[in-house]
Amino acid sequence: MIENFQETAKRVFSVGWTNFKRNSYLSMGTTGVMVLVLFLFSGLMSLNFLASRIVSGLEEKVDVSVYFKNDASEEEINRVKSDLESSGMVKNVEYVSKDKALDEFKQRHAGDTLVQDSLAELDENPLQASLNVKADDSSQYASIVTFLEGNKFRSLVDKINFYENEQVIARVLAISGGIWNWGFLFTMALALIAILVTFNTIRLTIYNQKQEIEIMRLVGGSNWHIKAPYLVEGGMYGALAAAVVAVLFYPIAFFISPKIESLMPGVSLISYFVSNIFQFIPLLFFIGILLGVTSSFVAIRRFLKI
Amino acid sequence: MIEFKNVTTIYDNDESVEILNGVNLEIKDGEFVSIIGPAGAGKSTLLRLLTREISPLKGEIVLDGINLAQIPSKAIPLLRRKIGTVYQDFKLLSAKTVFENVAFAMEVCGADRGEIDSDVPKILGIVGLGDKLKSFPHQLSGGEKQRLAIARALIHRPRIILADEPTGNLDLVNSYDVVKLLMKINELGTTVILATHNREVVNAIGKRVISIEKGKIVRDQIENGKYVI
Numbered sequence A: 001m002i003e004n005f006q007e008t009a010k011r012v013f014s015v016g017w018t019n020f021k022r023n024s025y026l027s028m029g030t031t032g033v034m035v036l037v038l039f040l041f042s043g044l045m046s047l048n049f050l051a052s053r054i055v056s057g058l059e060e061k062v063d064v065s066v067y068f069k070n071d072a073s074e075e076e077i078n079r080v081k082s083d084l085e086s087s088g089m090v091k092n093v094e095y096v097s098k099d100k101a102l103d104e105f106k107q108r109h110a111g112d113t114l115v116q117d118s119l120a121e122l123d124e125n126p127l128q129a130s131l132n133v134k135a136d137d138s139s140q141y142a143s144i145v146t147f148l149e150g151n152k153f154r155s156l157v158d159k160i161n162f163y164e165n166e167q168v169i170a171r172v173l174a175i176s177g178g179i180w181n182w183g184f185l186f187t188m189a190l191a192l193i194a195i196l197v198t199f200n201t202i203r204l205t206i207y208n209q210k211q212e213i214e215i216m217r218l219v220g221g222s223n224w225h226i227k228a229p230y231l232v233e234g235g236m237y238g239a240l241a242a243a244v245v246a247v248l249f250y251p252i253a254f255f256i257s258p259k260i261e262s263l264m265p266g267v268s269l270i271s272y273f274v275s276n277i278f279q280f281i282p283l284l285f286f287i288g289i290l291l292g293v294t295s296s297f298v299a300i301r302r303f304l305k306i
Numbered sequence B: 001m002i003e004f005k006n007v008t009t010i011y012d013n014d015e016s017v018e019i020l021n022g023v024n025l026e027i028k029d030g031e032f033v034s035i036i037g038p039a040g041a042g043k044s045t046l047l048r049l050l051t052r053e054i055s056p057l058k059g060e061i062v063l064d065g066i067n068l069a070q071i072p073s074k075a076i077p078l079l080r081r082k083i084g085t086v087y088q089d090f091k092l093l094s095a096k097t098v099f100e101n102v103a104f105a106m107e108v109c110g111a112d113r114g115e116i117d118s119d120v121p122k123i124l125g126i127v128g129l130g131d132k133l134k135s136f137p138h139q140l141s142g143g144e145k146q147r148l149a150i151a152r153a154l155i156h157r158p159r160i161i162l163a164d165e166p167t168g169n170l171d172l173v174n175s176y177d178v179v180k181l182l183m184k185i186n187e188l189g190t191t192v193i194l195a196t197h198n199r200e201v202v203n204a205i206g207k208r209v210i211s212i213e214k215g216k217i218v219r220d221q222i223e224n225g226k227y228v229i
Helices: A002-022 A024-060 A074-085 A098-108 A113-121 A138-149 A162-207 A210-218 A223-263 A269-275 A277-304 B043-050 B073-082 B098-107 B113-126 B142-154 B172-187 B199-205
Strands: A064-068 A090-096 A130-135 A157-160 B002-011 B014-027 B032-036 B058-063 B083-087 B160-164 B191-196 B208-213 B216-221
Touching: A002 A024, A002 A223, A024 A162, A024 A223, A024 A269, A024 A277, A064 A138, A074 A090, A074 A130, A074 A138, A090 A098, A098 A113, A130 A138, A138 A157, A138 A162, A157 A162, A162 A210, A162 A223, A162 A277, A210 A223, A210 A277, A210 B073, A223 A269, A223 A277, A223 B073, A269 A277, B002 B043, B014 B043, B014 B058, B014 B216, B032 B043, B032 B172, B032 B199, B043 B058, B043 B160, B043 B191, B073 B083, B083 B142, B098 B113, B098 B142, B113 B142, B142 B172, B160 B172, B172 B191, B172 B199, B191 B199
Parallel strands: B032 B191, B032 B208, B083 B160, B160 B191
Antiparallel strands: A064 A130, A064 A157, A090 A130, B002 B014, B002 B058, B208 B216
16 A cells, blocks of 8 residues: 555656656746746745834834823832733833933033033933833833823822824834835735636646546546646746745845845844744745746646536 | 547647547457558557546447446556557657667566566567667667667567657568567557558568548458559
8 A cells, every 4th residue: 555655656747756857848938827826926025025124113112101290209209100901901111210311412412512511500300201112013002191190109200202203103003004005915826826827827837737637548548647737837936936036035134134224223134034934935845836837727627627 | 459439639638620530440469450541530549548647438348348438547557557659659658778778668567687687688679679779869860769769668578569650750671670679569469550551561462451531431441452543
């Protein structure tokens, strides 16, 4: 039984490979189309990566600061901080004491003598202690503010800058939401086109062998006996195309990456793909082989009806 | 034993165009039957019914006691492996070599590599293609193509050989070679059904001859039949 299976597998692969070689002209054409399709997929993955970096960069910039009145003690502020942390809505809360706020202010205006002189003339620190809140999800800022409004230490809070930032936050949210939704639609549309192109190319390749398939049926070939080598052939188109793309994509990404980095500092396309190489290359092969085999499977069905 | 019981077929689901019209026929094991008639009389249809390439509108076809209509479509390959078929247009696998064309017919029957490697060159030697194992069909002459098709039809030792105008594309010398081959196969016990409109060939064979005209059997000469329409 196992021997039988081995022999069958050997036959299927060697026939598939022989077909691939003998139809080399057609095979190269089909593989070429699949190379383009897989390049499109890689391009879409790059775009998704860039879009996600843009969105997270934007969202990173959004936060809410809670300023406390001067009579609020550090202990009370820390109580508010731990309340916030246990609310489950925030990513992190940073406590900025009056002294720290002053230090930061001084540093920021280190070159401005007017500010430095005016500060020196003051007896006491004019800045307020604050909590700097970053949400898990930027749509939660409104609820965080509501949560603070209902807190028992509400009376200690002087102001929450959410009300000033509200419009900015809403715009950032709208833009990042738009990037996600449109990006998703765009990706899906292109992926669908890629699948249709692959499918039709393989269908034409197999249509070319329609008569052969019908003859195989007439001399008594069972469906699977005929079909299996074609599935292998389809898989080979995909695997070869994936190999070509894997070899070509990295040099291209290496070349493009600095240009993107000059537009979006801190975003490195090449290091993203290098650090994900063991996910990216198997994924290319998986998509290529799956597309090839499925297309062959669907395309050949029509000719097996005799 | 092959039986046609009151078989009627139509053209492409169009009931107004009948190809066979109430055909009754019995062919015993080991017979050599020539089916003759003008083009379009229904000779090929008769053969295609036996491999279930098409199904009759009415009536039944019984092979060794089994009604072909009752064979589930998955088992059709099994039916076709009992029958060897030779066509006017050869129906060779153009992307496969001479050796692979014959080997394919063995593979579908589940033969192992060893059997294939020993039997295929033998049969190709018998039909005179022993030196062309690696050629492709387009590199063969018409006669060679038909001999290859016969080798393929014979390789799994079928009980029935169907030959549909096997000499239609061949010159006289090659035609006689093919017919001699078919007669030799018949002498070894295989039933042969030959559809043809080649008068010389039929007269040379001198066995049972069935004449079809407009979808009906008009004459059945059991012995030493001649080409008469």
